[in-house]
Amino acid sequence: MGGECICVMGRYILRRLLWTLVVILIVTLVTFVIFYVLPSGDPAVRFAGKEPTQQVVAQVRRDLGLNHNVAVQYLLYLKRLVVGDKYGWPGLGFSYTTGGAIAPQLWQRAQITLQLVLGAAVIWMLIGIPVGVYAALKPRSAFDRSSLLVGLVFISTPVFWLGMLLLWLFWATLGWLPGTGYVTFTTDPVAWAGHMLMPWLTLSLAFAAIYARIIRGKMLDTLGEDYIRTARAKGLPERRVVTHHALRASLVPIVTLLAVDIATLIGGTVVVEDVFNLQGLGSWVLYGAQNQDLPITLAVTLVATIAVSLLSLMADVIYAYLDPRVRPR
């Protein structure tokens, strides 16, 4: 029975992966149309950045195969993505403002953004779950009300302002934490954590507040369920009723939400990366947009959409693992 279950699950994941590939293919088509076909004027001139020389325009035209018709151009674009080009894998060309290859930078920046987003997600869950649970156990209590109030402050605080406030307090005034910038984990783990702490907090506080409210609501619903009464009726200690029965059921729907939020942030931590001078995807896409560096914008767009499709697949698989009722049969 167990083996059969795993087999069914494996087939389901495989099917979903194939679908994800289809989605990614559509994404490439859409990005191709948006970046190459729709805008008026010569795409080679556009991709070549501000005030390009004739030489660069010619190189771009050759690199991107812009002398062919549109369908062939798309296939060449796909081919570069899949097999890479002379600048690395995936084949996204080079930045026309800096001259640097896109692919290696993309990987490096994606790492920083991933560290920022995942670290922040851990923090907002670590704050959101206990606050939400405790508020649900004592609804309308002083704790519940003040957690709502503090949460509203966090939600309505602009992220750039919160970031600068933290910098002013912990770096400029108290000197407890290092300022902006990034140190790799392998160079110095302590310095790494020190540099990441404020960006993590800045990014996570608003989410912590939102998640605390959502978890509180889910917990209140779950605590009213019949099976919670059953758990109490069989004499389980209240702590176990809350954690093992109520919290477990309440967190299942949070998985989907978390995946979507993480995926969205991977392409969109613009402000935090900018404030803390982290060279991630967010600050990159900002640079790309400001300098009309199309290859950069295209690369981040692709990564962000692929992150969304992969993370929603992960969320569905985890959901099925946690809730037997939605498992594929």
Place this chain on the structure above:
Amino acid sequence: MSDVLLEIENLHVTFASPHGPIRAVDGLSLRAERGATLGVVGESGSGKSVTFLAAMRLLDPATATVSGRIRLDGVDLLTLPSREMQTVRGPRIGMIFQDPLAALHPLLRVGDQISETLRAHGDISRRDASDRAVAALRRVGIPSPDERARQYPHELSGGMRQRVMIAMALVLEPELLIADEPTTALDTTVEAQILALIDDLRTRIGLGVVLISHSLATVSQVADTVAVMYAGRAIERGPCSDVFGQPQHPYTWGLLDSLPAVDGGHESLTPIPGAPPSLADLPPGCRFGPRCGYRMPACGERVPDLVERHAGHADACILPMDGREGLRRAPIAHPANSEPAP
């Protein structure tokens, strides 16, 4: 002869509400005996479930005020420290509920839900607990119990789920099983099986059973004694055969007359006119008075007490004893305040 297991004395349960206090249970006294089945009958809102949730101390203390005495083997459960109450729920009283699909945790395997009960109440290894869970499933008549133990509630049928609930409630071998509408959500054939199972377990292990139901038919099948509840009070109580054979209270008459008889035509169905009173705004005197076809001026003066008329058979009606039978056969016209049936 009588070996009292659970004794409820002058129980009051009041819920706070925006419309004023709701008196869900109002001066109820009942007793359940060891190895016997007490049937508790009443409409929804008559306080039957609330009474036994109060006995299990499962009502939210933030909204419910409970007073009176509920003694299990002489020990008042209402004053027990909550830590000791945890050792009553499960090891001494098991409880099952109306909708077994909602009452079982949807994300946990049924075997784990049973062994969890064992592990919460004793030092027992994971393996032993799951073995005993399988044995408990076997005892309630579940075929291939070791396979079923690994399944989730949604994979079982309604009857199987209620058997799982019974297995879980009885795995610690309590003295008392409180079954709150255990068959309401089930098919009639499955209902008979579940009732037979409960009755069989009662005789085999000497279990005291409280069977809460809105259905007279269900209760009459298995109960030894019956209590009929109306608006938070018991209005008739006695041996099952007496209460159904010689019912004394006009409300019980009404309940019995509103039952369809297999051989009777449609005209034999007589619904009780009106609806139970609002528990936030109870009528003066007898609670059933406004709906009663035999109402006298004295009925509105004070709440009638439950008085024992024959051996063990008590009712709370001030009609004179002689001639009640005759009254029942020739009902007076229904009271003026009753609304016409829609």
